[in-house]
Amino acid sequence: MLRRSVALTALAAALLVAVPSFGGQVFFSNLVEPGGQYGPDGMGIGHTPSFLPGETGEVISATKFTPPFAFRLSSIEAPLGYVSGFVPNGPNQVDVFLMTDAAGLPGSIIESWHLLDLPGSGLSIPLTTIASSLNPVLIAGQQYWVAGSGGPGTFGTWSLTLFQGVSSGPDASRVIRNGVDSGWVGVPNARTGALVVTGDPVPEPSTLFLELLGLVSFAAIRGRKRGPAAVEG
Numbered sequence: 109m110l111r112r113s114v115a116l117t118a119l120a121a122a123l124l125v126a127v128p129s130f131g132g133q134v135f136f137s138n139l140v141e142p143g144g145q146y147g148p149d150g151m152g153i154g155h156t157p158s159f160l161p162g163e164t165g166e167v168i169s170a171t172k173f174t175p176p177f178a179f180r181l182s183s184i185e186a187p188l189g190y191v192s193g194f195v196p197n198g199p200n201q202v203d204v205f206l207m208t209d210a211a212g213l214p215g216s217i218i219e220s221w222h223l224l225d226l227p228g229s230g231l232s233i234p235l236t237t238i239a240s241s242l243n244p245v246l247i248a249g250q251q252y253w254v255a256g257s258g259g260p261g262t263f264g265t266w267s268l269t270l271f272q273g274v275s276s277g278p279d280a281s282r283v284i285r286n287g288v289d290s291g292w293v294g295v296p297n298a299r300t301g302a303l304v305v306t307g308d309p310v311p312e313p314s315t316l317f318l319e320l321l322g323l324v325s326f327a328a329i330r331g332r333k334r335g336p337a338a339v340e341g
Contacts, residue, residue, distance in 0.1 A: 135246075136173040136305040140270045146187060146302035147267035148231045151278060154258020155198065158283075163283040169266060169278035170207070170214050170255035170292070171301040178248045179307035181219075185235040185281050187267035187302050188256060192228040198250030200225055204238055210250040213280050213292040217301070218244050218252075229265045235304065245310050253280065254303055260284075266301040 139146050152158070156165050190200040202223045208215035228231055246252055258264030266278075279300045283290040332337045 109130070133179070133309060134304060134306050134307040135175045135179050136303065138171070138173075138269050138300070144235075144304075146269050149235065150189070150229070150233065150267040151301065152191075152263060152266040153202065153256050153266050154262045154264045154334055156263055157194075157259055158231065159285065163286055165287075166260045167259050168257040168282040168284075169301060170257050170280045170282075171303045172209070172251055172253050172279045172305065173305055174251045175246050175248055175305075178245060178310045180243050180245050180310050181240045181305070181307045182243065183306050184238045184254055185239060185306070186238070186254065186256065187233040188223065188226055188236050189229040189265045190226045190258075190269070191263045191265055194263050198259065201259060201262055202203065202204040202264045203224055203257050203259055205253075205255040206240075206244070206265040207253040207255055209253065212251075214253040214255055214282075218242075226264070233265070235244050235302075241267050246307070254301075254305070255280075255282075255315075256263055256301065261285055269302050270299075270300050271301045 136273050137144075151169055152167060153169050155164075156167050158167065159165055176262060184204070184206070186204070188202050188204070190202075191197060192200075204221045204223060205214075206218045206220070210216070219240060223236065223238065226236065256264070256266050278295060279298050280292050280294050282292050
């Protein structure tokens with residue numbers, strides 16, 4: 109009986125930590141099908157031409173998404189580029205951030221990436237795959253943000269979705285100019301940065317509990333049916 113209890117406990121623990129993998133399911137995409145279409149134009153991120161000579165700062169743009177199901181993040185894909193024809197320009201780099209939501213705007217940083225050697229800007233910028241090393245679990249129905257910037261020295265670009273809403277602009281933007289931070293500002297009905305988010309499904313806690321309860325009940329019923337072995341006198 110003790111061995112059976114230990115086995116049930118171990119099995120229950122394994123069930124609670126098990127996470128099924130389906131090889132990177134798409135949980136959000138604002139690309140247009142068929143063919144995963146976006147662009148071809150884009151929005152400037154980082155130290156864009158909106159800054160006058162001698163001014164310092166950067167433009168950070170963000171795209172929002174809401175997972176329909178809980179999942180463990182595996183990667184983000186976005187068409188990010190380096191404006192190679194713009195002289196002078198800083199190093200070929202873009203910073204990307206996965207962020208929480210704070211009252212409908214980007215909040216705190218969950219994970220960040222520093223990307224180098226991005227493709228040059230043009231009529232067709234390919235999707236860059238950004239692999240997650242932290243693999244955070246994102247909650248169903250909760251809004252998240254992906255933000256990008258070339259930093260205070262680099263003029264980068266993020267290709268937009270196909271035409272919808274206003275002519276251009278992110279779901280939210282933040283401008284830091286000469287040390288003055290505008291904070292996040294929302295843009296309603298924006299034509300925003302193209303984005304694909306993939307991951308592996310994670311069972312909801314209620315589902316795990318019901319599976320565990322059924323497993324334990326089944327084991328208990330089988331144990332009662334077997335009963336103690338008969339001893340002949």
